[in-house]
Amino acid sequence: MMDRNTTGHVLLIEDNPGDADLIRLRLVEASSDLEVSCVNRLSSGIESLAQKTPSVVLLDLNLPDSHGADTYRSLLKKAPTVPIVVLSGLEDELLATKAVHQGVQDYLVKGKFDSKQLARAIHYAIERQALLISLDMSRKQQLQFKDEFLSHVSHELRTPLTSIHQFVTILLDGLAGNIPAEQREHLGTVLGSTNQLLAMIDDLLEATRAESGKLRVELRCISIGDTVIQAVTMLRAAANEKQIRLEMTVDNGLPLVSADPERVLQILLNLIDNSLKFTPAGGSVAVNACLSPQDPTYVCISVTDTGRGVSPESKHLIFERLYQDPNSSSNSRKGLGLGLYIVQELVRLHGGRIWVESQPGHGSVFSFTLPLFSLSKLLAPIVNSQGKWPDPLVLITIEGTPRLQPGLPRRANLRLQCMDILRSCVSPDKDIVLPALTGEDGSEIFMVVATADERATDILLKRITGQFQRSAELQSRIEIRVSAHHLRPPQPNSDVPALAQLEQQLAEVINRVSIPVRGQQPSSPNSEFDLILSKLADAPVRNSN
Amino acid sequence: MELPKILIVDDDPELRRGLNLRLRANHYDTAYATDGVSAMAMAQKEKPDLIILDIGLPAGDGYVVLDRLQENASLSCIPVIVLTARDPQYNRERILKAGATAFFQKPADNFELLGAIRSVLNPRWPGTGMPQPS
Numbered sequence: 001m002m003d004r005n006t007t008g009h010v011l012l013i014e015d016n017p018g019d020a021d022l023i024r025l026r027l028v029e030a031s032s033d034l035e036v037s038c039v040n041r042l043s044s045g046i047e048s049l050a051q052k053t054p055s056v057v058l059l060d061l062n063l064p065d066s067h068g069a070d071t072y073r074s075l076l077k078k079a080p081t082v083p084i085v086v087l088s089g090l091e092d093e094l095l096a097t098k099a100v101h102q103g104v105q106d107y108l109v110k111g112k113f114d115s116k117q118l119a120r121a122i123h124y125a126i127e128r129q130a131l132l133i134s135l136d137m138s139r140k141q142q143l144q145f146k147d148e149f150l151s152h153v154s155h156e157l158r159t160p161l162t163s164i165h166q167f168v169t170i171l172l173d174g175l176a177g178n179i180p181a182e183q184r185e186h187l188g189t190v191l192g193s194t195n196q197l198l199a200m201i202d203d204l205l206e207a208t209r210a211e212s213g214k215l216r217v218e219l220r221c222i223s224i225g226d227t228v229i230q231a232v233t234m235l236r237a238a239a240n241e242k243q244i245r246l247e248m249t250v251d252n253g254l255p256l257v258s259a260d261p262e263r264v265l266q267i268l269l270n271l272i273d274n275s276l277k278f279t280p281a282g283g284s285v286a287v288n289a290c291l292s293p294q295d296p297t298y299v300c301i302s303v304t305d306t307g308r309g310v311s312p313e314s315k316h317l318i319f320e321r322l323y324q325d326p327n328s329s330s331n332s333r334k335g336l337g338l339g340l341y342i343v344q345e346l347v348r349l350h351g352g353r354i355w356v357e358s359q360p361g362h363g364s365v366f367s368f369t370l371p372l373f374s375l376s377k378l379l380a381p382i383v384n385s386q387g388k389w390p391d392p393l394v395l396i397t398i399e400g401t402p403r404l405q406p407g408l409p410r411r412a413n414l415r416l417q418c419m420d421i422l423r424s425c426v427s428p429d430k431d432i433v434l435p436a437l438t439g440e441d442g443s444e445i446f447m448v449v450a451t452a453d454e455r456a457t458d459i460l461l462k463r464i465t466g467q468f469q470r471s472a473e474l475q476s477r478i479e480i481r482v483s484a485h486h487l488r489p490p491q492p493n494s495d496v497p498a499l500a501q502l503e504q505q506l507a508e509v510i511n512r513v514s515i516p517v518r519g520q521q522p523s524s525p526n527s528e529f530d531l532i533l534s535k536l537a538d539a540p541v542r543n544s545n
Numbered sequence: 546m547e548l549p550k551i552l553i554v555d556d557d558p559e560l561r562r563g564l565n566l567r568l569r570a571n572h573y574d575t576a577y578a579t580d581g582v583s584a585m586a587m588a589q590k591e592k593p594d595l596i597i598l599d600i601g602l603p604a605g606d607g608y609v610v611l612d613r614l615q616e617n618a619s620l621s622c623i624p625v626i627v628l629t630a631r632d633p634q635y636n637r638e639r640i641l642k643a644g645a646t647a648f649f650q651k652p653a654d655n656f657e658l659l660g661a662i663r664s665v666l667n668p669r670w671p672g673t674g675m676p677q678p679s
Contacts, residue, residue: 038576049677132547151632151634155630158650158651158652159557159651161558161652162560162651163559165652166559166563166567166652167559169655170563176566179550205634209634212636216634222571416638420638477646504592528599
């Protein structure tokens with residue numbers, strides 16, 4: 001067994017020369033054709049890993065540059081696929097179990113194993129690791145297959161549904177002659193069911209994407225109130241039809257949040273629609289947005305209904321995939337049971353959380369949180385621990401005036417496209433792309449804080465302008481103006497922390513850029529810009545730690 | 546006054562028929578093509594003001610058509626709206642990068658599709674649906 005299985009390269013990370021020699025001896029006893037390299041620091045071990053991947057790492061936990069559980073955690077982070085066997089001087093069952101749970105393959109106590117046992121431990125560690133890797137790979141393949149399969153099926157299902165949708169709307173719009181009221185009503189039912197089927201197909205795709213981590217969220221700086229109003233407006237008719245009162249309250253002066261407006265709308269529509277589904281005629285559904293009482297760096301949005309409520313045992317299951325309330329009438333069960341699962345995943349991707357409170361028989365409250373937009377959080381990585389930014393910084397603004405009618409659905413695509421182009425021009429580790437803003441006049445404003453000297457700024461400006469111009473299609477849709485604004489380095493002996501200085505400068509530049517666009521008075525806090533500026537002005541001076 | 550002409554490229558006869566009805570009711574002239582090759586021929590012959598293009602086509606799919614339109618000096622200025630049942634997640638970006646003006650997944654909302662057609666055809670007179678005064 002030993003001869004066959006222990007051939008390979010062992011990396012021993014051990015700082016005690018006596019222990020290292022002993023382990024080497026055990027290894028030689030176990031197998032003659034084993035290549036052993038030994039280093040005495042974790043950093044050297046990580047370097048060695050980068051050059052040549054060993055079959056196994058034997059790891060002492062207490063090294064000159066790392067101690068305890070941190071040692072294997074750092075190593076797992078650098079080399080998640082290499083099997084690690086911990087060699088410890090300490091017989092600590094708790095630590096051993098924790099280590100194994102966190103990804104270490106075995107935990108041996110020094111002086112308590114002979115060469116045969118060591119060889120066996122190494123052998124099984126390698127086998128287990130290989131098994132884990134292949135399991136993980138097949139799981140990923142399965143998800144990929146599922147995603148592709150559903151994408152294909154959805155395409156095939158959409159084709160006949162398109163035909164139904166097309167001709168039903170032709171009939172309903174009277175393009176094939178007038179139709180009597182009763183027939184119109186029946187056609188309305190057909191159209192409703194068609195749309196439901198389409199929504200189910202979309203849900204299936206979204207749920208699969210959530211599973212394989214492919215849901216995309218494009219964070220912007222948005223006013224949550226606008227999105228709440230939009231969602232409530234869209235569902236007003238449905239609520240009236242069911243004779244349910246649909247109300248909303250949005251706290252005054254709520255700060256902006258960092259979120260994807262289309263996704264937040266999707267979340268809200270889903271939650272409100274869900275509440276409408278389970279609330280009887282004469283009841284009410286209320287949407288409320290306020291600063292989170294638990295954590296004021298979040299906004300909390302809740303949807304309260306006077307429906308049947310959620311039983312305590314269902315509370316934990318309700319966000320699971322395919323969950324359907326067993327007690328609901330068939331009329332309420334008009335989906336696949338994926339809506340709340342997708343909503344939960346979307347909230348999670350925004351960095352918020354979602355939960356439900358309910359008194360069965362009296363209704364339920366679904367609440368979720370979204371993080372407030374914070375320039376300082378975005379900019380924090382630029383400022384180092386000495387309160388400086390190491391390289392000269394420049395704020396590049398790209399102002400785009402769409403040549404199209406505002407409010408078209410294409411507008412979102414346009415933004416996405418511009419953001420994609422911008423990201424392709426800048427360096428992801430050095431530059432920070434700020435969330436896009438929409439000015440009062442409907443212009444789109446994209447911004448990057450870039451690391452650059454004068455010459456590099458020129459190159460970057462040319463590259464961005466060139467990329468925007470290269471796309472003939474973008475040219476026809478948006479007129480852009482690119483400009484650069486140099487930012488002063490932080491004043492060393494100032495009372496104002498470097499981060500706050502940077503924020504102030506950005507606010508000044510943004511102010512300069514945004515106001516001349518349409519000659520609006522800066523006092524009217526309608527644009528996202530002005531809102532940001534007012535928030536910045538209100539914000540207390542932050543510590544830079 | 547001459548009506549704006551829209552070339553419908555789709556291999557599904559039902560879709561062509563339905564879209565034709567809808568467009569004519571909104572005062573557009575229409576022409577058809579059913580595959581990639583005839584799409585190019587019809588674009589040359591009819592010089593449409595706008596092309597509504599499917600992606601899954603025989604004899605050169607929609608991407609090929611988009612490329613060929615871009616390469617052709619006299620056709621590259623014709624705006625293209627892609628209307629396909631394909632998954633936006635995998636296609637939207639690619640389609641827009643290939644030079645399409647807009648992407649709609651089938652079935653498109655009629656109101657939105659017509660709005661996009663209007664704004665593409667009359668960029669300076671958005672939303673009116675009226676031909677641009679000369």
